[in-house]
Amino acid sequence: MISADETVFFWINGLAGRVASIDDIIRTLSCDLFVPVVMILAMVGLWFVGHDREQRERNQRAVFCALAGMGFANLVVYILNAALPDRLRPFEAFPSQVNLVFYPPTDPSFPSNATAAAFAMAIGVWLYNRKMGYILLVPAVAIAFGRVYMGVHYPLDIVGGFLAAIVGVAIARLVLRIAEPLPTNVITLMRKIYLA
Numbered sequence: 001m002i003s004a005d006e007t008v009f010f011w012i013n014g015l016a017g018r019v020a021s022i023d024d025i026i027r028t029l030s031c032d033l034f035v036p037v038v039m040i041l042a043m044v045g046l047w048f049v050g051h052d053r054e055q056r057e058r059n060q061r062a063v064f065c066a067l068a069g070m071g072f073a074n075l076v077v078y079i080l081n082a083a084l085p086d087r088l089r090p091f092e093a094f095p096s097q098v099n100l101v102f103y104p105p106t107d108p109s110f111p112s113n114a115t116a117a118a119f120a121m122a123i124g125v126w127l128y129n130r131k132m133g134y135i136l137l138v139p140a141v142a143i144a145f146g147r148v149y150m151g152v153h154y155p156l157d158i159v160g161g162f163l164a165a166i167v168g169v170a171i172a173r174l175v176l177r178i179a180e181p182l183p184t185n186v187i188t189l190m191r192k193i194y195l196a
Contacts, residue, residue, distance in 0.1 A: 005154050005155055005156045006090075006154065008148075008155045009090055009148060009154045009155055010097070012145070012148045012149055012155070013090065013098060013099050013148060013149060013150075013151050014099070015149060016099035016101045016149050016150060016151060017099035017101060023101045023150075026101075026145075026146045026149050026150065027101055027102060027146070027150060029139070029142045029143065029146055030102070030114075030142065030143045030145075030146025030147055030149070030150060031102075032114065035114075035118055035139045035140070035142065035143045036117065036118070038139055039118065039121045039122070039136055039139060039140075042132070042135070042136060043062075043063045043066060043067070043121070043125070046059045046062060046063055046125065046129065046132055047059065047060055047063050047196065048196075056196070057187060058128050058129065059128065059129055059132075060187050060190075060196055061128050061176075061183065061187075062124065062125045062127065062128030062129050062132070062133075063125070064176060064183055064186075065124035065125070065127060065128060065169065065172050065173060065176060066120065066121040066122075066123075066124030066125045066169075067121070067124070068124070068172035068175060068176060069120040069121070069123065069124035069165065069168045069169035069171075069172040069173075070116075070117045070120040070121050070124070070168065071168070071172070072120070072167070072168035072169070072171040072172050072175075073116040073117060073119075073120035073161075073164045073165045073167070073168025073169070074113065074116065074117060074168070075168070076116070076164040076167050076168050077111055077113045077116050077161070077164050080110070080111055080160070080164070081107070081108045084108075084110065086108045086109075087108060087109045087110040087154075087157070088109065089104070089105065089109040089151075089152055089153070090109075090151050090152070090153070090154055091104055091151045091152065092104075098151040099151055100150070100151040100152070101149075101150045101151065102150035102151065102152050104152070105152055109152075109153060109154065109157050110154075110156065110157045110160050111157055111159075111160025111161040111163070111164050112144070112147055112153045112157040112158050112160065112161035113161065114143055114147060114161070115140070115143060115144045115147065115153075115157070115158050115161030115162060115165070116161040116162070116164040116165045116168065117165075118139060118140035118143045118144070118165075119137075119140045119144070119161065119162050119165035119166075120164075120165040120168045120169055120172075121136060121140070122136035122137045122139075122140040123165055123166065123169045124169050124172060127169070127173070144158045144161070144162070
């Protein structure tokens, strides 16, 4: 019997392979480089923008939280990968039924590391700057949808990555609070050398 997770997967993945140009767009948006580079560039810009000093400092703290959250989310994924039995990726479990329009990754399917990293950056920024956080949610959702569309993740892998992102950002917030005044000192130092 096919599970609800697999049913949703086949519904989304069934869209792949029909129109080559759409496959190319989703492959580009969901690759391992495009979204992370876009999000990092957005955070570099965020680091330097703000109407006043207070707004810039809030944005800089958002960048700290996003990057630390991404690191901790990746740590959560690593721990889960080590603790849980490997889950076959869809293209491995159903080789003749999946429309694989991406290279076949070899790491465990659950949770999605790409989703965890993208959502951790978006959520980390959102906690300090709602508008930019919502903007960064767009590429995070794109990569999450694209990974299912391309046949490399089940929907529950995406949900697991999203939850890993929430845990990672929560840990990051706690660590940044405990580490205070270090983040403030770093921002102050960066201002002195004209990098903030």
